Each structure stands twice: as structure tokens, then as C-alpha cells.
Amino acid sequence: MGLTSNKVLVLAIVLAVVLFLGTVWLWPRLGQRNWRAISGRVGLLLATQLAGYAMVGLATNQAFGFYASWSDLFGQETGQGVVVDHVAQGGSSPVQVVSASRVIGASSALPQMAGQVQKVDIIGRTTHLAAPAFVYLPPEYFQPQNRARKFPVSVVLTGYPGTAQALVDKLDYPTTAQQLAKSGKMQPMILVMLRPTVAPPRDTECVDVPGGPQTETFLAKDLRDSVMARYRVDKTPASWGIAGDSTGGYCALKIAMHHPGSYAAAAGLSPYYRALIDPTTGDLFHGDKNLQNRADLFWALKHLPAPETSLLVTSSRVGEHNYKDTLKFIKSVQDTNVTRISSIILPNGGHNFNTWKREIPPMLQWMSERLVAH
Structure with missing residues (x-):
């Protein structure tokens, strides 16, 4: 059973309750002052506390989507996402659709009525990075009268470690976008939802690491090129926005500021403004002070040309x-x-999903007002 499985969470809850009740029931019998009774009391206390911590940890992970799998939790994802360039060898799309599903809460299964959420793998042609993602396509995308229409795009990034799935079923981006468009509060928009961790388990802070993962280039160039090769979207920056929460918010602001020719607007929900350096990031800059300064948004505003973009x-x-x-x-x-x-x-408001869900509807409306459909 997977880490995010409801069965695992229910099992943890049942185990914690059983151990708690067992401790209450057996405690009088272990009241003697001998090593067996003392060992029994210690063992029951440890088992009960561990079960309680496991239950709370699993429930928290279910709510906030920190880790997607057991291997993700224990840091066993070590690959850097290097891929074979299938376009060069076989001419296939740099966006591979894995599956498709209806939008959560939609009353119809027809894409032209309810839109569609596609689970995809996005391949970067220049960085040779690959990232799993979810793409929300609004109902208008499938309607015959719009077959020649190009739609605006908003890239949505999670925090670290985060999961792309949480953007769909915890933060409700597709459902919110569909409801806002239906009520006329925003234009129909494609959402490309992924986590900025393109070289798991490392947190690259969306930096082009010298000799390492070129995350900034992937998000600023490869991602756009791949999406344009698959979907009806325009290449002009006026049609593209980028948003995210926490680490994803920092990345969104930085990418738009560094690459105004790629994104006309960026939104950071609870962002920070300088690249973090900790055990999850490793050495991001390899002594390159210019690269480190560039990752500081305050420094960039003071020393680099001001970008023509909306934040x-x-x-x-x-x-x-x-x-x-x-x-x-x-x-x-x-x-x-x-x-x-x-x-x-x-x-x-805290640094959590509940706060971000209060900010997402007005953020999407703000983004919609700044992007142009063609």
C-alpha cells in the first residue's frame, strides 16, 4: 500500500487506538517492580507513541502532500531525470500523456462539458530533464467552435518537496479554475501543474546548478516549448503566467523576473525571496557569487534591469x-x-493549504486579467 493510500491511514489510526486501549487495559497488570513489568510498560508507551506519531504524520502528509511515496519519504529517489531525446529518434511529442480524468466535482464526463485533467510526462529537449505533471484543459478547449483558438497558460508549481497531485485534489486548481470561468470571473485557461523538484530528492531552488540540473532553463524554456508542441497555446509571453506556493512561489517570481520574454505574469503564494541553502539543496552555486546574487530577488531588483512583467x-x-x-x-x-x-x-493565515486555498481564486482572476488569448 502506498504512502498516500487511505488504507494506510486507516490502518495507522486503528493501530494507534488499539495500542492506546491495550495500554490502559494492561497497565494495572504491569504495576510490579520487576524488569519484566518495567520492560512491558516501556514497550507499551513507546509503541503507543510511535503509532500516534505515525498516525499524525500520515494524516498531515495526506492533507499537505509533502511526500508522494515511501521512496520519496526515505530519500530513495536519486535519479536526475535524464531522458533519451525521443523527438530526435522517433519524432514523438515532448509531452507524453499517461492518462486522462474528469475534473473533480464535474457533473459530466464529456471533456467539452467538464474539461479534462491529463497526467503527463514533460520532456526537456535542451536540459534533458523530465518531470511528471498534470495539465488541466478547460471545456472550451474541446468545443468544435474553438478548434482554431489558442489558450493562455498558467504554470503552477508546488512547494518543496510537494506533489503535483496535491495541486489537483488538495488545492483544487482545476475545479477552482473551471468554476471561475463558468461564472465569468476569469477566462478559460490551461493549467500546467508540477513540482519544481525536477531532480528528486534534491531541492535545486529552480537554479541552473553548475555541472548539475538546469532547473531554471527547464522551467523558462523547455517547459514552454514542450507544452507548445502538444497543445494549442501561443508562444508570446503575454499568453503565459507562472505561479506557485512557498518554494514554488519563489521560483515563479524568479523565473518571471529573469525571463520576462517567457512569462508576462507571476504569482507567489507565501514566497520567500532568496534561494535557501540547506542539506536538501546541496551546493547550488559552486562558489559563483554572481549566480548566488542573481538568485536573490532583492539583489536582482537593485542591480539588474527591471523586468517588464507583473508580479x-x-x-x-x-x-x-x-x-x-x-x-x-x-x-x-x-x-x-x-x-x-x-x-x-x-x-x-499560516504557511499551509488552507491559507493558499483562500488566495488561489483571487490569484487566478488576477492572472487571467494579465494574460491574452489568441
Whole structure:
């Protein structure tokens, strides 16, 4: 059974309850002061606590989608996603559709009525990286009268470690986008949902690591090229936006700022503004101070040409650690007089799915207003 299986969670809950009740029942019998009784009490306490921690951990992972599998949890995903260039050998699409399903909550199974969510593998032709993703196609994409129409695209990134699946069934991006479009609050838009961890288990912070994974190039160039080769989308930056939460929010802002010729708008939900360095990232810059500075968005705003792009950042006055940095970032962007900045500041909210679900609908409307359909 998989890490995110409901059966695993139910089993953990049952085990924790049984051990708790067993401890209460057996405790009087283990009241003697001998090594067997003491060992029994210690064993019951340890087993009960471990079962409780496992239950809470599994439930938290189910809610927030930190790890997708047991191998992901234990750091056994070590491959860097290097792929064979099938386009060069066989002419196949750089986006391989694995499966298709209806949008959660949709009343119809017909794509032209309810849209479709495709599970895909995206192959980067220049970086030779590959990433699993989910692509939401709105109902209008399948309607005959729109067969020549090109649709705007928003790339959506998770945090680290995160799972792309969580964007679909925990943060409800496809359902939210469909409901907003149906009510006329946003235009029909394609969503390409993935995690920025393209070289698991390493957190590359969306940096082109010297001698390592070229994550920034993958997101700024390869991803766009691959999606354009498969779907009816336009290549102009005015048709492309990028968004994300936490690490994904930092990546979205950075990619748009570094590559305004790729993305006309970017939204960071609870983002931070400098690349993190910790055991999950390893050495990202290999002593290259220019590369490290470039990954600092405050430094970039001060020392690099101001990009022609629109940015949205979110935070909360109470509950978010990025609040002061977000206010500082807004001021720094305003000082450029070129880059446009918007914000969503909640009175209260944490660094979690519940907060982001409150921010996603207005963020998608903001994104829709800044992207152009053709």
C-alpha cells in the first residue's frame, strides 16, 4: 500500500487506538517492580507513541502532500531525470500523456462539458530533464467552435518537496479554475501543474546548478516549448503566467523576473525571496557569487534591469514568517517604476493549504486579467 493510500491511514489510526486501549487495559497488570513489568510498560508507551506519531504524520502528509511515496519519504529517489531525446529518434511529442480524468466535482464526463485533467510526462529537449505533471484543459478547449483558438497558460508549481497531485485534489486548481470561468470571473485557461523538484530528492531552488540540473532553463524554456508542441497555446509571453506556493512561489517570481520574454505574469503564494541553502539543496552555486546574487530577488531588483512583467505576492499579518520581507519586496518593486506589483495580505493565515486555498481564486482572476488569448 502506498504512502498516500487511505488504507494506510486507516490502518495507522486503528493501530494507534488499539495500542492506546491495550495500554490502559494492561497497565494495572504491569504495576510490579520487576524488569519484566518495567520492560512491558516501556514497550507499551513507546509503541503507543510511535503509532500516534505515525498516525499524525500520515494524516498531515495526506492533507499537505509533502511526500508522494515511501521512496520519496526515505530519500530513495536519486535519479536526475535524464531522458533519451525521443523527438530526435522517433519524432514523438515532448509531452507524453499517461492518462486522462474528469475534473473533480464535474457533473459530466464529456471533456467539452467538464474539461479534462491529463497526467503527463514533460520532456526537456535542451536540459534533458523530465518531470511528471498534470495539465488541466478547460471545456472550451474541446468545443468544435474553438478548434482554431489558442489558450493562455498558467504554470503552477508546488512547494518543496510537494506533489503535483496535491495541486489537483488538495488545492483544487482545476475545479477552482473551471468554476471561475463558468461564472465569468476569469477566462478559460490551461493549467500546467508540477513540482519544481525536477531532480528528486534534491531541492535545486529552480537554479541552473553548475555541472548539475538546469532547473531554471527547464522551467523558462523547455517547459514552454514542450507544452507548445502538444497543445494549442501561443508562444508570446503575454499568453503565459507562472505561479506557485512557498518554494514554488519563489521560483515563479524568479523565473518571471529573469525571463520576462517567457512569462508576462507571476504569482507567489507565501514566497520567500532568496534561494535557501540547506542539506536538501546541496551546493547550488559552486562558489559563483554572481549566480548566488542573481538568485536573490532583492539583489536582482537593485542591480539588474527591471523586468517588464507583473508580479503578485501574498502573506498574512499574523501567521506568516515572510510578512516583513513581503512588504520590503513590494517597496523594492515599486521603486523600479517598471515592474508591476500586486499583493494579497490576509489578516491571519499560516504557511499551509488552507491559507493558499483562500488566495488561489483571487490569484487566478488576477492572472487571467494579465494574460491574452489568441
